[in-house]
Amino acid sequence: MTLGARIRELRRARGLTQRALAGADLSESFISMLEHDKVRPSVGSLRLLADRLRVPLSALIDDRPRPDEADALLRHGDVLLRQHRFTPAMEHYQAAQALAERLGDPQRLAEVHLGMGQALLGVRQFDLAEHHLEQAGRYAQETGDLRLRALVAQARGLLAIRQRRFSAARPYLTEALNLIRQTSPPDRRLEAVILTNLGRVYVNLALPLQALECFQAARPLLEAASDPMGLATLQVNSGMAYAQQRAFEEAAREFRQAAEFLLVQENLQLLGAVKRNLAMLLLDRGDAAGAEPLLRQSLAIARQLADDAGQAHTLTELARAALAQNRVAEAEDLAREARRLAGQVDDPAEAALAVMVLAAAAHRRxxxxxxxxxxxxxxxxxxxxxxxxxxxxxxxxxxxxxxxxxxxxxxxxxxxxxxxxxxxxxxxxx
Missing domain, CATH: 1.10.10 (Arc Repressor Mutant, subunit A)
Structure with a gap:
């Protein structure tokens, strides 16, 4: 049975006219052409129809699963994922999953679950993300595809980073690095990305020497791949590692170079993070007055982007700056707002950092x-x-x-x- 015939059969079984099925979002002529297989609906249209027909989306997929259609859905989902459009990405992966399951193809199933896990990570649904990444790992193991296994291991490492479980992230990223170095031909750009993420873990474990070793190994790979955004990200992380070593001049150099590039590229989210890191560098050197303007710029960017997590982080640092300048009441207000936003985005680590400022303010009083x-x-x-x-x-x-x-x-x-x-x-x- 074709897709059009299936939709017509389901519509009649529900007692719906073509106009009723079309609703306000689709046209009656579109439904007519669809039932005669003269048009191919988008994933969004199929989802609307599935909801109105009270059936799962998978029920509207063609009886004969087509590998090329599954691949197209996967690739479109990947594009949406790179654009941080997580909800439509998940819709494409779900449609691809229905096809991949009927094809019984572990390669495509691994890619589906990997994409779903990454998209769920983007919307901070960590438990669901972990479930999908576990499934991705199981299917990737079946394929023997080293690059796919490396991608899954890296995604599991990133999940642990987002959960601030840095000790747990390290073995996943080390595994990913070992796997990608065994692939032929080598994927040097992916190797550089994994090295950068492993360096981030070492920064958060207070191991700046190991972090800088990772960043130094990644830098020539990113330069060879002509990846300026990857280099800017690496510079931000290198700056944090240098700051831990109290090599403040080197840290400031890395942050400023990253900021110059990001300003040209208009990557506001990362630019806001760089300004915040520069401010934290000044705070650690005792220059709270110098840090404050940078933090206010970072906060303005986070608010412009409706980035609650970024706002929470910056507000905590602003609270530290205010307390360092003996503006205790202001510090308390900023820290309370940071704690509220951190709770809203389910970031217990940032909430605890804000609580540290509240504690210090209470001690001061x-x-x-x-x-x-x-x-x-x-x-x-x-x-x-x-x-x-x-x-x-x-x-x-x-x-x-x-x-x-x-x-x-x-x-x-x-x-x-x-x-x-x-x-x-x-x-x-x-």
Whole structure:
């Protein structure tokens, strides 16, 4: 049975006229031509029809699955994914999945689940993303395709990064790197992307030397691939690694070079992140007044893009800058808004960083019970996220709050837990 015949049969079974099936979105003539197989509907039109006919989308796919149609849906989904149009990308992958399942093709099924996992990662549906990436890994293993296996391993590493599980991300990215280096012909650009992401992990594990080794290995590969955006991303991450080493001049050079390119390219989201990183560099050097204008520029960009995650991050840093300039009430307001937005986008790590500012502000005002409660909340959140360095910082500050309150026994316990966090951080490092 053809697609048109199937739609006509379902319409009649539901007692619908062609006009009723068309609704406000489609025309009656389109439905007529569709039922006579004179037009081929888009995925969006098929989804509308499936909803009105009360059937799953897969019921409207041609009885004879066509590999070329599955491939076209996959490639279109990939294009939408690169454009960060995650919802329409998922629609294309779902339609491709219906065909791939009927074809029984592990290669296409791996690509479908990989695409779905990446799109779900884009909308922060982490549990569903993990499920699809596990499926992608299983099908990719069946194919023996090293490049596909590398792509899946990298995606699982990126998921762990987004969840701030950096220790968990490292083995996935190391596996991806080993796999891509075995492919023939070699995919040097993908190798560079994996190296850059592995470097990001090392930055977040406070291992700047290992991070810079990754970035230095990736740089010539990106230059050879003529990938300026990849180079700009690498420069941002290199700047963060240099900042950890307190090599501030090198860090500033990397950030400024990235900012110049991104300004020309009008990549506002990454430009906002670069301005925020430059500001954080100044904050770490004690120049809160110099950092503040950059942070306000970054915040304006995040608001223009409706980037709640970016706003939360920048507001936390603005709160730090305000507190450093003794504007305590303003710091508290900024930190509360950062915490609210972080909760809205389900980013517990950023929420905990905002809580650290609230704790410091309460300590500054000598509201010791409140400060202790905030530090305990932050420490618990960091510990659950395996952010041991930040957990240690929170516990150490909690110890000082207890000392100010004359609670020496509790202070000793907090300092002991901070030392335990330091040992956990060392154990997580290679």
């Amino acid at each position: 000598q509201r010791l019970e409140e400060a202790a409660a905030w530090y305990r909340e932050a420490a618990d959140a960091f510990w659950s996220l395996e952010m041991f360095r930040e957990a240690g910082d929170a516990l150490r500050e909690l110890g000082f709050v207890y000392l100010d309150a004359g609670r020496e026994g509790e202070a000793a316990h907090a300092f002991a837990r901070a030392f335990t966090a330091q040992k956990a951080l060392a154990a997580a490092q290679p």
